[in-house]
Amino acid sequence: MNTADYARIERAILYLEKNHQEQPSLEDAARSVGLSEHHFQRLFRRWAGISPKRFVQFLTLEHAKELLRESRPVLDAAFEAGLSSPGRLHDLFVQCEAVTPGEFQRQGAGLTITYGFYATTFGECLLGATERGICGLLFVAEGGRKSALADLASRWAGARLVEDSRALSAVARQIFEPLANGPRRPLNLVVKGTNFQIKVWEALLRVPPGAVTSYGDLARRIGKPAASRAVGAAVGANPIAYLIPCHRVIRGLGVWGNYGGGAARKKAMLIWEAAQTNNGDRAGSAGLPSKSAAFEFARFEPPSYGTTRMP
CATH class of the missing domain: 3.30.160.70 (Methylated DNA-protein cysteine methyltransferase domain)
Incomplete structure (x- = not known):
């Protein structure tokens, strides 16, 4: 996998954002990353299977708002299945296991x-x-x-x-x-966190590739409609990026928001996933976490909030 391709993609995102008021041409954007317009086109085709023009369309606020709207029925179906049930929409198997407070504290x-x-x-x-x-x-x-x-x-x-x-x-x-x-075996994830963090991370597993949710909507879906700020903190504390897809949470007004790996990386990930979802001949071809994964969660609520253990 060529990390140089991604480095240029990220530089292009930063350039386009910084100069969006001037509406730079594709030639300008290509020059900003040291490529000709022809090789700039090839870069985006190779990385995501889309043209630079389509990439710029994905980058807009209007697209983010549209993605939020289009994701709602998909998320409704995912959450109606129940957070504790297998996420069959994207073929995830979720297994939660409690550990003792002592194991957490060690x-x-x-x-x-x-x-x-x-x-x-x-x-x-x-x-x-x-x-x-x-x-x-x-x-x-x-x-x-x-x-x-x-x-x-x-x-x-x-x-x-x-x-x-x-x-x-x-x-x-x-x-x-x-x-x-070849064939994929289940991936087992070991995660430790408070009961609330675990609940948020479990909810994130219901958000499939190509869809997004907002902090407020995620709070509502876990039964804590007034806790969007706390949900944001839990999303930010996610220890296993990509597989627990915290990058699929954006702000309610369509603003992309921050990300532990960098805001430009978050945009790149969402645009890449949107491109795979919209291109049937490429969907899932370059890394969507779409096969079985078993998740083992370590739960512990700090003493100041009381200790809760899963049965």
């Missing part, structure tokens, strides 16, 4: 986390896993690898981290190159 003590850095459709990512499953997926942003690794380590402060890119290379390919890797 913060990974006694665990070994194997990690590696991998090229993806959306730039370089850090993938970490224990013997039980994937425990972290972060995109490398401005702070570089060192910052991404520090983030993973802080979430599992008691664990021992061991770099071994070869050990997880097949998992990385399964996530981001599913059709190039």
Whole structure:
């Protein structure tokens, strides 16, 4: 996977946003990333199967608002199935398992986390896993690898981290190159958080590729209509990017909003998914997390809010 392609895509997004009032031409945008207009066209075809013109249309506020409207019936169907049931709309199998407050408080003590850095459709990512499953997926942003690794380590402060890119290379390919890797086995995710965070992350699993929701709508769908701010905080605390699709949450007015891996990356991910959804001959061909995944959740409510354990 060519991370240089994504780097140019991100630079194009930043250029178009910065200069949107001048309405730059495609030639201007191509020049901003060091390409001819011809090679700029090829870049977007190669990355997402769409033209730069179509890409710019996806980038507009009007498109974001339209996407919110069009996503509602899809989300209604997904949530009517129930948060605890398998998400058959995009073939996810969700399994929630509680851990004791003591296991949460030990913060990974006694665990070994194997990690590696991998090229993806959306730039370089850090993938970490224990013997039980994937425990972290972060995109490398401005702070570089060192910052991404520090983030993973802080979430599992008691664990021992061991770099071994070869050990997880097949998992990385399964996530981001599913059709190039043959039949897919279930992916097991190990996530720890408060009961509220877990509820939000479970709800995110119901939002399929090509759809988006707002913070307010997500709060309403989990039965906490007045908690949109808290929902936003939980979305921001998601430790496994992409597989738990926090990038599919935007603001109610159609504003794309922030993202831990960078706002430009969030736009790129949503535009890429929209392109795959709208192009039937390409749908799912470059990494949509559309096969079975088993999710193992560690639940613990901090003592200040009372301790709740799942049965």
